[in-house]
Amino acid sequence: MAAPSQMATSELYCWEGDWDLPSVDTECFIVLAYAKFAGAPLKFHKIGNPWRSPTGSLPALKTRENGSLSQPSDIIIHLRKQKYNADFDLSAKEEADTLAFISLLEEKRMPALVYTRWIDPKNYVEVTRRWHAKHAPFPLNFFLPGSMEEGIHAETPVHTVLRCYGVYEPSLAEAGLNKFFFRDSPSSLDAFVFGYLVPILKMKLPNGRLQ
Numbered sequence: 256m257a258a259p260s261q262m263a264t265s266e267l268y269c270w271e272g273d274w275d276l277p278s279v280d281t282e283c284f285i286v287l288a289y290a291k292f293a294g295a296p297l298k299f300h301k302i303g304n305p306w307r308s309p310t311g312s313l314p315a316l317k318t319r320e321n322g323s324l325s326q327p328s329d330i331i332i333h334l335r336k337q338k339y340n341a342d343f344d345l346s347a348k349e350e351a352d353t354l355a356f357i358s359l360l361e362e363k364r365m366p367a368l369v370y371t372r373w374i375d376p377k378n379y380v381e382v383t384r385r386w387h388a389k390h391a392p393f394p395l396n397f398f399l400p401g402s403m404e405e406g407i408h409a410e411t412p413v414h415t416v417l418r419c420y421g422v423y424e425p426s427l428a429e430a431g432l433n434k435f436f437f438r439d440s441p442s443s444l445d446a447f448v449f450g451y452l453v454p455i456l457k458m459k460l461p462n463g464r465l466q
Contacts, residue, residue, distance in 0.1 A: 264296050264297065264298050265295075265297055265298070265316055265317060265318045265319070265333075266297070266298045266299075266300060266316070267286065267290065267297045267298065267299050267300065267314060267315070267316050267317075268300045268307070268308035268309065268313055268314060268315040268316075268317070269283035269286070269287060269299065269300070269302070269313055269314050270301070270302070270303070270305075270313050270314075271301045271302060271390055272301060273386065274457040274459065275457065276453065276454055276457050278301065278454075279386065279454055279458070280313060280314070280454070281365070281368055281450050281454055282313075282314055282327045282450070283313055283314040284449070284450040284453065284454055285327045285447055285449075285450030285451075286314045286327050286330050286446075287299075287450075288441075288445070288446035288449045288450055289327075289330075289331055289341060289443055289446035290334065290339075292341040292441040292442070292443075292445065292446055293334055293339040293341040294339060295334050295337070295339040297316075303387070303390030303391050303392070304391055304392055308323075308325075309323035310323045310324075310325040312325050313325075314327065314330065316333065318333060320333070320337075321333055331443060341440075341441060341442050341443055341446070342442050342443050345437060349437050349442075352444075353436075353442060353444040356444055356447070356448075357443070357447050360447055360448070360451055364451050365451075367465055368451065368454075368455055368465075371455065371460065371462075371464075371465045372455075372458075377461045377462045378460045378462050381461050382458065382459065382460055382461070436448070
């Protein structure tokens with residue numbers, strides 16, 4: 256449990272949810288999970304238009320102290336500085352392990368998620384483009400999906416990412432019957448793993464190889 260503070264409520268802007276998820280976006284899901292684990296009193300805005308956020312991208316955290324932040328790592332650092340720290344009871348080794356695993360996720364897992372949703376032709380046409388066209392306001396729904404797709408590049412093949420799952424096995428085995436990676440309290444590592452795994456598992460994709 257994180258220590259409480261007197262931080263004024265910050266506003267978090269995230270992609271809307273679907274498929275029984277609070278958000279369909281991995282990075283938004285990570286921030287939502289971490290805020291829940293740390294007990295941060297955020298005001299949530301679930302939207303389908305990233306241009307309505309204070310940074311023009313999602314997720315975005317609007318604060319009184321540091322302006323607006325858009326990267327999950329920057330948002331989590333801000334919450335920690337405000338005494339909402341899900342990692343406050345981790346040992347030095349556990350903190351190092353957390354950083355290593357998160358780095359692996361960002362390097363190997365994120366490109367595969369991007370590929371699965373935005374590059375795979377069947378998934379993009381039948382799910383990703385259709386979802387964003389449905390949730391974006393008129394007339395943005397006509398060109399937002401295509402604009403987002405044009406700016407996305409994926410260089411890591413799916414088979415490369417599938418192999419990286421083996422890295423988690425020792426940690427899961429060591430965790431044993433614990434509910435989370437480190438004993439009985441969720442940490443930032445749980446938030447990142449949860450955010451990377453759950454959305455892709457829940458989405459109804461015609462090409463579910465990564466699932």
